[in-house]
Amino acid sequence: xxxxxKKIITLIMxxxxxxxxxxxxxxxxxGDVVSSILGTEATPEREEALREELGLNDPPLVRYGxxxxxxxxxxxxxxxxxxxxxxxxMPVAELIGDKLPVTLWLAVLSLGLIVAVSIPxxxxxxxxxxxxxxxxxxVITQATMAVPSFFLGILVTWLFGILLKxxxxxxxxxxxxxxxxxxxxxxxxxxxxxxPKIAMTARFLRNSMLTEMGSDYVRTAYSKGCGRERxxxxxxxxxxxxxxxTFLGMIVAEIVAGSIVVEQVFGLPGIGxxxxxxxxxxDFPVVEILILYITFVVIFxxxxxxxxxxxxxxxxx
Amino acid sequence: MGLFRKKRAGYxxxxxxxxxxxxxxxxxxxxxxxxxxxxxxYLYAGIVMTGIAVVLGVLGFFWTPYSTTAMSAAExxxxxxxxxxxGTDNFGRDIFSRVMQGLGTTMVIxxxxxxxxxLAGILLGAVTGYFGGILDEAxxxxxxxxxxxxxxxxxxxxxxxxGTGRQNVIISMSLVFTPSFVRIVRGEFIRLRDADYIKxxxxxxxxxxxxxxxxxxxxxxxxxxxSVMIGFNNAILAESGMSYLGIGVQPPDASLGNMLSDAxxxxxxxxxxxxxxxxxxxxxxLGFSLFSEGIRRQGAFDSGQ
Numbered sequence: 001x002x003x004x005x006k007k008i009i010t011l012i013m014x015x016x017x018x019x020x021x022x023x024x025x026x027x028x029x030x031g032d033v034v035s036s037i038l039g040t041e042a043t044p045e046r047e048e049a050l051r052e053e054l055g056l057n058d059p060p061l062v063r064y065g066x067x068x069x070x071x072x073x074x075x076x077x078x079x080x081x082x083x084x085x086x087x088x089x090m091p092v093a094e095l096i097g098d099k100l101p102v103t104l105w106l107a108v109l110s111l112g113l114i115v116a117v118s119i120p121x122x123x124x125x126x127x128x129x130x131x132x133x134x135x136x137x138x139v140i141t142q143a144t145m146a147v148p149s150f151f152l153g154i155l156v157t158w159l160f161g162i163l164l165k166x167x168x169x170x171x172x173x174x175x176x177x178x179x180x181x182x183x184x185x186x187x188x189x190x191x192x193x194x195x196p197k198i199a200m201t202a203r204f205l206r207n208s209m210l211t212e213m214g215s216d217y218v219r220t221a222y223s224k225g226c227g228r229e230r231x232x233x234x235x236x237x238x239x240x241x242x243x244x245x246t247f248l249g250m251i252v253a254e255i256v257a258g259s260i261v262v263e264q265v266f267g268l269p270g271i272g273x274x275x276x277x278x279x280x281x282x283d284f285p286v287v288e289i290l291i292l293y294i295t296f297v298v299i300f301x302x303x304x305x306x307x308x309x310x311x312x313x314x315x316x317x
Numbered sequence: 318m319g320l321f322r323k324k325r326a327g328y329x330x331x332x333x334x335x336x337x338x339x340x341x342x343x344x345x346x347x348x349x350x351x352x353x354x355x356x357x358x359y360l361y362a363g364i365v366m367t368g369i370a371v372v373l374g375v376l377g378f379f380w381t382p383y384s385t386t387a388m389s390a391a392e393x394x395x396x397x398x399x400x401x402x403x404g405t406d407n408f409g410r411d412i413f414s415r416v417m418q419g420l421g422t423t424m425v426i427x428x429x430x431x432x433x434x435x436l437a438g439i440l441l442g443a444v445t446g447y448f449g450g451i452l453d454e455a456x457x458x459x460x461x462x463x464x465x466x467x468x469x470x471x472x473x474x475x476x477x478x479x480g481t482g483r484q485n486v487i488i489s490m491s492l493v494f495t496p497s498f499v500r501i502v503r504g505e506f507i508r509l510r511d512a513d514y515i516k517x518x519x520x521x522x523x524x525x526x527x528x529x530x531x532x533x534x535x536x537x538x539x540x541x542x543x544s545v546m547i548g549f550n551n552a553i554l555a556e557s558g559m560s561y562l563g564i565g566v567q568p569p570d571a572s573l574g575n576m577l578s579d580a581x582x583x584x585x586x587x588x589x590x591x592x593x594x595x596x597x598x599x600x601x602x603l604g605f606s607l608f609s610e611g612i613r614r615q616g617a618f619d620s621g622q
Contacts, residue, residue, distance in 0.1 A: 014462065017462075018462075022474070025474070025478055026477075026478070142603065142606065142607070143599070143603060145606070146550075146599050146602040146603035146606060147595075147598075147599050147602075148554045148557060148558060148595075148598055148599075148602075149558075150557075150558060150561045150574075150577065150578075151577060151595035151598060151599065154577065154581055154584065154591050154595060155592075155595070157581075157584060158584050158588055158591070158592075161584075162584060162585050162588075169584070253466070253467050254467055256467055256470075257467030257468070257469045257470055260469060260470070260473070261469065261558055261561070261562065264561075264562060265581070275473065276473070276562055276564075279473055279476065279477040279564070280481075280563070280564070282477070287474075287477060291470070291474060294467070294470055295466070298466060298467065
């Protein structure tokens with residue numbers, strides 16, 4: 001319990017630091033927000049009013065305080081670029097709200113694929129004594145890891161979309177309209193994210209298992225009469241999974257990052273694309289929230305990994 | 318690069334035989350075994366693949382078969398042929414020439430990034446690892462926090478602060494890549510700072526600077542080298558990713574990433590426009606990882622492991 005408490009405090013501290021860094025960093029950027037919203041033609045009074053409305057006249061620390069308090073209450077601020085209609089600014093929460101499920105489902109599908117494929121593959125690889133299979137998997141995984149995710153996305157589009165016609169490239173279906181169709185379309189971006197990670201995880205699991213197979217407890221298990229299968233699944237795999245869990249935690253962080261790029265390739269309206277477009281249009285309130293959100297996901301996953309580790313292996317304190 | 322490896326061969330052996338064998342290792346373990354030993358197949362494949370890419374990339378700075386920006390309406394989307402080995406793109410520009418230029422750009426940016434972040438990593442890692450203390454604690458907290466972060470997100474954040482463009486890409490990527498180098502160098506300095514030969518050097522009142530960079534640094538090169546190789550590969554992937562997203566090298570300059578994003582719209586009619594730059598990136602990364610794998614194995618064999 002003490003362990004958990006300590007971890008939670010670290011989690012909150014890190015989030016606080018990142019939010020402060022993300023917020024303050026964007027305050028030092030040159031460029032006037034107000035004139036970029038209103039254009040150069042606006043009257044000074046109008047500009048002053050907007051500046052007051054956005055709270056730009058306060059010192060940075062006060063603004064950070066207000067912003068952080070807002071975020072805690074669920075008020076994420078307003079976007080500089082998007083507007084609902086002529087008179088109303090677009091709240092960031094609304095903007096992100098309907099893009100979030102896309103990215104989340106993409107991450108879930110990718111992670112599902114990674115776990116479902118890489119673990120059996122890694123076990124098979126470690127178990128097989130065949131040199132040909134070993135060499136073949138070695139070459140295939142090495143080659144897969146060398147393909148950047150955006151190119152893999154293009155390859156998947158070309159192969160499955162244009163040559164095999166399994167899906168229509170660019171034919172994204174909203175999850176609100178047709179959920180199965182949405183998942184079906186999402187499967188292909190998920191494959192593009194998952195493939196290199198599958199290669200990495202399978203390699204990692206195989207190496208981890210091979211290391212474990214040389215240890216004393218394996219010999220003991222064999223000598224007390226355990227069959228090969230039992231030793232493999234009950235003894236070796238369990239121990240070999242320990243580092244793989246950490247590795248999968250890192251993979252989740254990378255999936256989040258990978259989806260930024262892959263969303264761009266497949267034209268998915270997720271938060272990755274929003275982040276890129278907000279960066280290029282300097283829509284900082286959106287960028288700040290997205291950074292905070294992604295950081296939160298990443299840190300939270302690491303936190304889960306730590307806790308899971310403790311559950312799986314009680315020796316860790 | 319080859320020269321450099323040879324010069325360090327003795328030190329390399331020494332790393333694997335342990336610290337105590339510093340001087341002995343230098344004379345016995347390294348050089349003798351290397352001579353007459355054949356390159357392994359990883360090293361072979363890696364050198365050939367990387368070599369072709371480097372030659373094309375360097376050549377691309379001085380000469381390309383066609384101009385990389387000359388457009389030709391008559392030759393739009395012509396498929397691979399003898400005139401244009403990789404075909405032409407939507408403006409009728411020769412893809413082979415543009416790939417050559419893009420290769421050069423990518424490699425120069427990646428090398429600069431690895432150089433800057435490696436240097437920063439050595440300096441910070443050496444000081445923090447050897448002296449420890451508050452500075453060490455502070456630097457480690459920061460690198461830990463940065464290391465856990467998806468690197469593309471960090472680069473994006475820094476880019477959004479600095480703006481797009483070639484220099485800013487180099488600066489932001491160097492910043493992002495530094496923590497991993499710091500971590501490795503620091504670990505090695507901690508491992509070696511209490512080694513017998515360093516203790517002895519301290520006793521003989523060798524200056525701190527000399528201990529750090531003359532006594533310890535050469536001994537961590539075999540480990541450092543591996544991380545440089547990995548870093549270089551990651552830099553290639555990151556650079557092409559950023560120019561794919563349109564925040565790296567800006568058009569009309571060719572880069573492998575922005576060629577890909579341009580070509581994506583014509584995937585149906587002219588797949589070679591996308592396949593060629595993409596496969597070039599794969600070639601470069603794969604070649605380099607085979608090369609580093611080869612060196613790693615060669616090195617391990619050298620010390621008899």
